[in-house]
Amino acid sequence: MNRTLITTIAAFGLTLVAQTALAETVRVGVAAEPYPPFTEPDAAGNWTGWEIDFMNAVCAEAKLDCVVTPVAWDGIIPALTSNKIDAIVGSMSITDERLKTIDFSDKYYNTPSVIATAKGSGITPDAEGLKDKIIGVQVSTIHQDYVTTHFADVAAEVKEYQTQDEANQDLVAGRVDAVMADSLALDAFVKSDSCCEIVGAVEDDPAILGAGVGIGLRKGDDALREKFNTAIAAIRENGTYDEFSKKYFDFDIYGQ
Known part of the structure; x- marks a missing residue:
């Protein structure tokens, strides 16, 4: 060569x-x-x-x-x-x-943040709709901050989870009445389980939701x-x- x-x-x-x-x-x-x-x-x-x-x-x-x-x-x-x-x-x-x-x-x-509940719950994604309800959220998220700021005073309890999947599974089991998370994450969840539905987006709060x-x-x-x-x-x-x-x-x- x-x-x-x-x-x-x-x-x-x-x-x-x-x-x-x-x-x-x-x-x-x-x-x-x-x-x-x-x-x-x-x-x-x-x-x-x-x-x-x-x-x-x-x-x-x-x-x-x-x-x-x-x-x-x-x-x-x-x-x-x-x-x-x-x-x-x-x-x-x-x-x-x-x-x-x-x-x-x-x-x-x-994408927006939304509330998911059991189908036919009648819950709305606002303080009135979540009054006396148990709400599940993932820790260290904007959704935890939002629920703590806007719904903690009216909710029966705010339950915190290490993962969103854990919160979702407690919704399936009826241990919480609602969960809050990103719309796309919850959309994937409700499509995979016929128990639940997204009832709407929460009112925007740019200071918390970013x-x-x-x-x-x-x-x-x-x-x-x-x-x-x-x-x-x-x-x-x-x-x-x-x-x-x-x-x-x-x-x-x-x-x-």
């Missing part, structure tokens, strides 16, 4: 190795608890769902080597601030309270935030976002 060709091939190989080595590794925290249709492990333990597809698309666009890192939801912000993970992709709403501790990328989806969902980042990690923002805009523009989203939803969840 021509010596010049050998040298060229060797140099090309070294360049590929160097490029791989230079790829920035980002440990992306997701909630260890399943949260379909956004994140959940399959039978083989591989993480799947809309947010996993989103993460893969964004990281590919930004040329980042992203590694899924499951973390218990109620410890996911401390894991970020203590450098155990580098980003959070976990349906985390951008709120003023969270912005005191962490930064966020631009939003990547925005301005959409973003990627959580450490304060001052501006370079990574800019990479994510640029990538989010790019996949929205080039159609990648719509392409993977239509596997899960028949509407644009990006919202207003």
Whole structure:
């Protein structure tokens, strides 16, 4: 073989190795608890769902080597601030309270918060409808904050759960009268169980519910935030976002 060709091939190989080595590794925290249709492990333990597809698309666009890192939801912000993970992709709403501790990328989806009950309950998604009812919520969520602020004074009890699935199962069993969560998460639940229905969205409270969902980042990690923002805009523009989203939803969840 021509010596010049050998040298060229060797140099090309070294360049590929160097490029791989230079790829920035980002440990992306997701909630260890399943949260379909956004994140959940399959039978083989591989993480799947809309947010996993989103993460893969964004990281590919930004040329980042992203590694899924499951973390218990109620410890996911401390894991970020203590450098155990580098980003959070976990349906985390951008709120003023969270912005005191962490930064966020631009939003990547925005859907309403709703109330689900047993079918035919007659409950409405407001203080009057939830008077003397037992309401289930997942801890460390905007929904817990909302229920505590708006319904705790009228409810018979606010029951807190480590996972949304636990709250949903208590609704099925009749141990709570209602649950509050994101509309898409509860839509997946009521479609999988004929017991229950969504009775409507709660009145918006931007101070609690925030301005959409973003990627959580450490304060001052501006370079990574800019990479994510640029990538989010790019996949929205080039159609990648719509392409993977239509596997899960028949509407644009990006919202207003």
